[in-house]
Amino acid sequence: DIQMTQSPSSLSASVGDRVTITCRASQSITTYLNWYQQKPGKAPNLLIFAASSLESGVPSRFSGSGSGTDFTLTISSLQPEDFATYYCQQSYSIPITFGQGTRLEIK
Amino acid sequence: EVQLVQSGAEVKKPGESLKISCKGSGYSFSDYWIGWVRQMPGKGLEWMGIIYPATSDIRYSPSFQGHVTISADKSITTAYLQWNSLKASDTAMYFCARGLTTTIMGGDYWGQGTLVTVSS
Numbered sequence: 001d002i003q004m005t006q007s008p009s010s011l012s013a014s015v016g017d018r019v020t021i022t023c024r025a026s027q028s029i030t031t032y033l034n035w036y037q038q039k040p041g042k043a044p045n046l047l048i049f050a051a052s053s054l055e056s057g058v059p060s061r062f063s064g065s066g067s068g069t070d071f072t073l074t075i076s077s078l079q080p081e082d083f084a085t086y087y088c089q090q091s092y093s094i095p096i097t098f099g100q101g102t103r104l105e106i107k
Numbered sequence: 108e109v110q111l112v113q114s115g116a117e118v119k120k121p122g123e124s125l126k127i128s129c130k131g132s133g134y135s136f137s138d139y140w141i142g143w144v145r146q147m148p149g150k151g152l153e154w155m156g157i158i159y160p161a162t163s164d165i166r167y168s169p170s171f172q173g174h175v176t177i178s179a180d181k182s183i184t185t186a187y188l189q190w191n192s193l194k195a196s197d198t199a200m201y202f203c204a205r206g207l208t209t210t211i212m213g214g215d216y217w218g219q220g221t222l223v224t225v226s227s
Contacts, residue, residue, distance in 0.1 A: 031211070032209070036152075043202050043217035043218065044144075044152065044202070046214060046215050049212055049213040049215075053211075055215065089152075091207075091208065091211065093209060094209060095169065095170070096142070096154040097154065098152040099151075100151050
């Protein structure tokens with residue numbers, strides 16, 4: 001199985017901050033990497049697919065980059081609605097695997 | 108509008124059986140893989156398996172194979188997740204999602220989740 005490791009596990013930030021979350025795969029997954037946002041009690045919401053493609057309807061302050069084993073999700077200017085948990089997920093091979101999540105909290 | 112609507116919350120006893128559902132609408136149900144994801148209380152997301160409704164091709168995570176059964180009825184655009192003998196450790200929220208297979212797409216539409224509570 002491909003292991004996905006996110007860092008940090010939790011992060012405190014303020015509205016307006018630029019935030020970066022990283023995700024590392026245990027082997028190369030080329031660009032088969034997706035990012036999700038999840039709010040308490042809700043289903044995950046796809047933000048970025050194929051490492052850097054913005055899902056339709058997602059604000060442009062979200063961006064993704066990387067290839068191979070190292071990936072980043074960046075939020076350019078945090079908004080109040082962005083405080084949530086973020087997960088990366090590889091879609092390179094089965095079983096599909098997720099990172100452990102990064103909880104983004106208000107400072 | 109693409110929608111995945113899941114069945115309601117369930118409370119069961121250990122050893123009981125259960126089948127939860129995920130009904131798709133607003134798209135060609137047969138032509139997209141449907142995946143199931145477990146989220147235990149306060150924990151992260153775990154991929155359980157996927158089904159392709161057009162052919163009923165199924166892939167399971169080794170972590171869940173043998174403990175759950177995934178199926179689909181394309182005639183009523185519904186996918187299912189089934190247990191024959193529940194354990195307390197099956198207590199979790201279960202999500203279905205379109206996609207969640209080996210493509211660049213990702214899980215682009217998700218059901219609202221079904222909370223399963225297993226307690227004696």
